[in-house]
Amino acid sequence: MAAAVAERSPLRIGAGYSFRRAYAAQTYANRARIDVLEIVADHFFDNSKACRRELDLLAEHFILLPHGLDLSLGSADGLDEAYLARFAEVVRRARAPWWSEHVAFTRAGGIAIGHLAPLPFTREALEVLERNLDRARRVIGDLPCALENIAAPVVLGGAEMEEPAFLRALVERTGCSLLLDVENLHANALNFGFDVDCYLDALPAGAVVQLHVAGGEWNGATYVDSHARAVHADVWRLVERVCNRFAPKAIVVERDEALPPFDEVLAEIERARVILMQAAVCR
Template identity: 45%
Template sequence: MVAAAVADVVVAVAVAANSTSPGSMSDHQGHQAAEAYVSLPSYGVGLGFRPVHREELFSHRKSIDFLEIIADHYFDPSPPKQAELELLQANFPLIPHGLALSIGSAEGIDARYLSKFRSIVEQVRPAWCSDHIAFTRAGGIDIGHLTPVPKSRASLDVIRDNLRRVQDVIHVPIILENITESIRYPEDEFSDAEFLGRICDDNQVGLLLDVTNLYINSVNHRFDPLEVVQRLPRDRIVQLHFVGGRFEEGLWVDSHDCATQDEIWQLLEAVLAMISVKGIILERDERIPPLAELIPELDRARSIFLASKS
């Protein structure tokens, strides 16, 4: 009940900010935004829900504080999918995670996708929802893959305008996730930390810091991941993702298909020593083992999470 009340306050702040004129947020609005994200409910450690785990979820209920659901999987749901969503909603706090809002698309937001995303948010009534700093659509082509945007002023303008459009219809806090930088652009004007920081400064938006993606980018592109975290607006980092990656042909890739490696655990621990987050999600997408095999990873993350709170 307390969490719901807090979430309502946050919604009110988000709606108030939407009614302002275009342009970057004022200092006052920025302060409001930071406060809004700080006051979100703290969920703990959870799992990116995959249907293969549906039956097992309930025998491991105590190890799963909340679930992140892929919003796209429940667009125009068939009756079994709708029943699944209702079952999950009745038993877990849910966070909808979008794959294709395409917040970095210079051609704007797809109205059909946004409408479907809004339906899920309205049904689930989450404390927050998320998508990625990426584009997945351009010139009518749906790439089906998260593609990075140049870290440039033009991208910041596009992201700002697209976020406004999204926040006009979705009235819960939105957090955006850093992706792996599979493509680097000659137009890049900002470092990773500057770009993420500016997205937060310009908008009423929080960050979903994917620790695995941060690790992969730091190794592939040779930078210090903790220096990036140090330079981020830490009160805007709401949630973390983690999972194992894979080293292939001289590069790390976000394969999401194996147990979390020691290097990534170390980074997760170091990040949590620097910031306080509301939730951590294990995001396994491929070669998904029985849930029992993932529980030790959840327990380990929880012990790091709790230690960071003490």
């Protein structure tokens, strides 16, 4: 089993954002203000020399955290070996302290869903995740991984446990760490009405190594984690509580749509860094 993040990586990495090519020039120009870059591995699957060079250049200047969108670790059909090979190559070139993916499935029966779909919180789903993660680790190698909670568009009935108990069991069975997406947690709490503190109480204390923060918006009666808005004040307050409780190593700001002037992204990175440092001082 791959070593957990806590045993393998620096005490604290800091704050950064999920890299977007539209911001490439500003990213390099402001690298003193960016501790870490998450890269969406799928964006670097193009096997051209230019793409490989771009990834190498980023790795020379930043700590990179490769993040997968479509490994589909929750697929009962198993992993797509071609995707896994590409993903592993990006992780290798990124020289990362850990890689991350989602507690979700994105394909089944030969159909690509196009986004993250929730798993039922059952023992069978845990077994599938464990089996697929084991296969992924055989190809990617002995590097820690962190798995992320998703914003659930639907909730499947028949759960044998709540989500935090499911994540705890996943950590215990696989030795993975957790990437806690605070915006997703916020969205799920609003849409499905559960107590965030009870959720946090049930997570394994030492397993949360990274946070995602992002902005969302209301679409009718549903709160959507659109990644198209500034991080909401309620989410920042939740980030503070999470940092005080779990002391994560890194916070990554996500912005996918309606990209703002880069100064706004830098301001959110700075705010995340301050929260991370204040939490470290208080511990």
